[in-house]
Amino acid sequence: MELPNLSVIKEISGDDIEFQNSILGIIKEEFTEEVNLFKQNFKAKKYIETSNNVHKLKHKISLLGLKKGLKTATEYEIALKKDNIELHHNFLEILDKIHVYLYD
Amino acid sequence: MNCIIIDDDATARLITKQLCLKTEQINVIDEFSSAIDAIKFLNTASVDLVYLDIHMPTFSGFDFIKTLKNPPKIILTTSDKNLALEAFEYKSVVDYLVKPITRERFNKSLEKLESFTVIEKPKPKKKPKSNFIYVNVDRRLVKVSIPSIYLIEAKGDYINIKTEEKNYIVHSTLKKIEDKLPTDTFFKVHRSFIINISEIIDIEDNTVLIKKDVVPVSRSNKSELMKKLNLL
Numbered sequence: 001m002e003l004p005n006l007s008v009i010k011e012i013s014g015d016d017i018e019f020q021n022s023i024l025g026i027i028k029e030e031f032t033e034e035v036n037l038f039k040q041n042f043k044a045k046k047y048i049e050t051s052n053n054v055h056k057l058k059h060k061i062s063l064l065g066l067k068k069g070l071k072t073a074t075e076y077e078i079a080l081k082k083d084n085i086e087l088h089h090n091f092l093e094i095l096d097k098i099h100v101y102l103y104d
Numbered sequence: 105m106n107c108i109i110i111d112d113d114a115t116a117r118l119i120t121k122q123l124c125l126k127t128e129q130i131n132v133i134d135e136f137s138s139a140i141d142a143i144k145f146l147n148t149a150s151v152d153l154v155y156l157d158i159h160m161p162t163f164s165g166f167d168f169i170k171t172l173k174n175p176p177k178i179i180l181t182t183s184d185k186n187l188a189l190e191a192f193e194y195k196s197v198v199d200y201l202v203k204p205i206t207r208e209r210f211n212k213s214l215e216k217l218e219s220f221t222v223i224e225k226p227k228p229k230k231k232p233k234s235n236f237i238y239v240n241v242d243r244r245l246v247k248v249s250i251p252s253i254y255l256i257e258a259k260g261d262y263i264n265i266k267t268e269e270k271n272y273i274v275h276s277t278l279k280k281i282e283d284k285l286p287t288d289t290f291f292k293v294h295r296s297f298i299i300n301i302s303e304i305i306d307i308e309d310n311t312v313l314i315k316k317d318v319v320p321v322s323r324s325n326k327s328e329l330m331k332k333l334n335l336l
Contacts, residue, residue: 019122030115062203
């Protein structure tokens with residue numbers, strides 16, 4: 001099972017631990033808010049806005065090394081623009097994994 | 105080469121800024137979460153390069169390029185691989201970076217940038233010849249001692265230069281005065297504030313206390329500020 005990891009962040013930050021921590025810090029700060037917005041828009045069936053929220057979350061998914069997760073998110077972002085929500089559950093699973101990784 | 109970063113994602117801004125800091129060619133003068141704010145900024149200042157996110161709410165990166173009459177060089181940063189064709193229809197677009205941007209790819213884009221334009225070799229920042237600057241106040245040129253300045257705040261088309269003795273409201277920009285100040289003692293902690301580091305009384309969360317003024321520190325500038333302090 002694919003799990004969030006620091007491989008991409010380490011590749012970007014090199015040996016700069018402070019930079020690495022800054023990236024993680026901002027991800028932590030923004031993630032909850034972005035997920036809440038995503039859920040609100042999904043609940044209100046505003047799928048274009050939801051697609052935009054998925055787009056923004058994609059960057060964090062890719063930064064946390066989730067390659068399959070990024071693929072799912074990209075497909076879901078496109079599908080939402082056509083009111084297709086089949087991947088919603090899969091996407092929520094990715095968000096849950098990140099939530100556990102960041103905050104637990 | 106002076107640049108600004110436009111991205112609604114703070115993580116992306118931080119990464120781009122840090123990658124720029126690792127180079128000698130690129131000097132980040134400001135960053136914006138909205139393209140509209142960046143356009144307002146560019147009405148009063150000019151830059152050589154913009155790192156621009158395409159996908160932003162209300163006003164996209166492409167809207168930004170279309171709005172500017174003479175856009176500077178632009179390096180697009182995006183999570184979307186499918187917009188490259190459209191991106192290169194704009195003459196000002198030099199490169200197209202897919203997030204997350206790796207160091208290697210970032211450095212390659214600098215090589216590409218070099219082929220578009222001759223990047224100026226980093227020049228040592230001009231140190232002020234004296235400890236004074238002259239500012240225009242009510243049509244008078246007033247001499248202000250640089251070490252006495254503890255805070256400069258941008259207010260629309262004006263800046264408020266605060267010194268121990270007096271405050272000076274001057275029609276100018278933070279960028280202009282920033283260029284005149286020694287970089288070892290003055291630091292832009294926020295897009296609207298430059299502080300004299302030696303006058304910091306304390307730092308709490310994302311604010312610093314300078315004399316009696318509480319000044320916000322943008323998240324992306326905080327780590328750089330901390331590096332400049334003589335921490336125990």
